[in-house]
Amino acid sequence: MVILDDTGKIKEIDRSGMLRTVEEFPRQCRDAVSLGEEVKLSEDLKKVSSLAVLGMGGSGIGGDLLKTIVESESKLSVSVVKGYDLPRHIDSDTLVFAVSYSGETEETLSVFAQAIDRRAKIIAITSGGSLQEQAARNGFSTIKVPTGYQPRAALGFLFLPMLIVLSRLGLISSQEAAVSEALGLLAALSSRFSSKQPVSENSAKQLAGELLGKFPVIYGSDGLTAPAALRWKCQLDENSKVQAFWNVFPELNHNEIVGWELLKELTRNFVLVFLRDKKEHPRIAKRMEITRELISGHVGAIHQVWCEGKSRLAKILSVLYQGDFVSVYLALLNGADPTPVDRIRLLKERLAGNW
Numbered sequence: 597m598v599i600l601d602d603t604g605k606i607k608e609i610d611r612s613g614m615l616r617t618v619e620e621f622p623r624q625c626r627d628a629v630s631l632g633e634e635v636k637l638s639e640d641l642k643k644v645s646s647l648a649v650l651g652m653g654g655s656g657i658g659g660d661l662l663k664t665i666v667e668s669e670s671k672l673s674v675s676v677v678k679g680y681d682l683p684r685h686i687d688s689d690t691l692v693f694a695v696s697y698s699g700e701t702e703e704t705l706s707v708f709a710q711a712i713d714r715r716a717k718i719i720a721i722t723s724g725g726s727l728q729e730q731a732a733r734n735g736f737s738t739i740k741v742p743t744g745y746q747p748r749a750a751l752g753f754l755f756l757p758m759l760i761v762l763s764r765l766g767l768i769s770s771q772e773a774a775v776s777e778a779l780g781l782l783a784a785l786s787s788r789f790s791s792k793q794p795v796s797e798n799s800a801k802q803l804a805g806e807l808l809g810k811f812p813v814i815y816g817s818d819g820l821t822a823p824a825a826l827r828w829k830c831q832l833d834e835n836s837k838v839q840a841f842w843n844v845f846p847e848l849n850h851n852e853i854v855g856w857e858l859l860k861e862l863t864r865n866f867v868l869v870f871l872r873d874k875k876e877h878p879r880i881a882k883r884m885e886i887t888r889e890l891i892s893g894h895v896g897a898i899h900q901v902w903c904e905g906k907s908r909l910a911k912i913l914s915v916l917y918q919g920d921f922v923s924v925y926l927a928l929l930n931g932a933d934p935t936p937v938d939r940i941r942l943l944k945e946r947l948a949g950n951w
């Protein structure tokens with residue numbers, strides 16, 4: 597654990613500076629809001645009856661966040677498309693965000709092409725590549741995000757502009773208060789969890805220590821922290837290079853809870869993290885309490901991480917952001933550089949030219 601307070605050692609392992617990028621996330625979010633405010637939008641983008649986000653992995657998670665926020669306040673449904681085929685219901689009445697950090701992700705380009713054929717209204721979000729070229733050729737509005745990030749580390753750029761654009765188009769309510777609360781809260785959390793805060797005063801470093809040598813399992817709740825739980829899982833996979841799992845209350849009470857019954861010697865290697873909110877549905881709170889009582893002897897430990905803030909945006913981003921810190925600290929404890937994702941790179945290389 598002492599290594600997490602050793603700046604020299606951290607720099608040695610974290611060669612591309614992922615920790616600094618995570619610490620600077622609040623500033624990225626501020627810049628991302630400006631991107632959403634500045635992009636040119638035509639009137640016809642307002643005439644839609646549904647929304648869709650096309651994107652994989654680090655570029656797709658913003659769609660999950662958007663869905664959770666938009667569907668709680670608007671009648672518009674949000675489809676998050678993570679695959680090669682565009683659902684039939686996406687058509688000329690749909691506003692589609694095509695999101696790919698690299699602009700070269702084949703699944704996203706495949707559904708993007710189908711969305712063009714269906715005459716959907718499209719906004720591209722990318723740092724370049726084929727997506728940028730094709731969007732320009734078709735005259736689509738494009739939110740050009742800065743290069744030089746790992747896609748997952750550019751979440752602010754890939755997510756927040758969508759929220760701002762929807763609000764500018766009048767498709768959702770003004771997000772001004774929520775965004776301002778979220779930005780302030782993220783800045784406070786950045787200081788609280790930064791590398792400068794020693795282990796003794798830094799709950800993100802402490803939780804990383806609890807997860808070391810274990811399989812993390814992140815449980816969120818439907819309609820609020822579910823996308824944050826998925827983000828925790830993906831960040832633990834990609835940054836910390838460990839297998840992690842996620843699920844959602846109340847659904848997991850109808851199946852997964854039984855899986856913590858046999859193989860006790862093995863399941864003790866799993867450490868659970870419940871993502872909580874003080875205002876979560878009272879039955880969810882009750883379910884979490886009972887679940888804890890039923891399974892605590894069968895897993896390594898159960899920890900809780902709480903949302904902060906008032907708006908849904910602030911709550912979700914606050915609990916998600918804690919996971920980003922934990923994943924980087926766990927990488928450092930594992931002696932692993934959080935930035936490279938060799939398996940993803942190799943897989944894409946092998947796929948390319950292999951049609």
Ligand code: PA5
Pocket residue numbers: 652653654655656695696697698699700701704746747748834937940
């Ligand atoms: O985190 C990652 O690197 C991946 O999950 C990518 O985001 C994913 O492969 C899609 O690539 P892109 O974000 O460039 O569309």
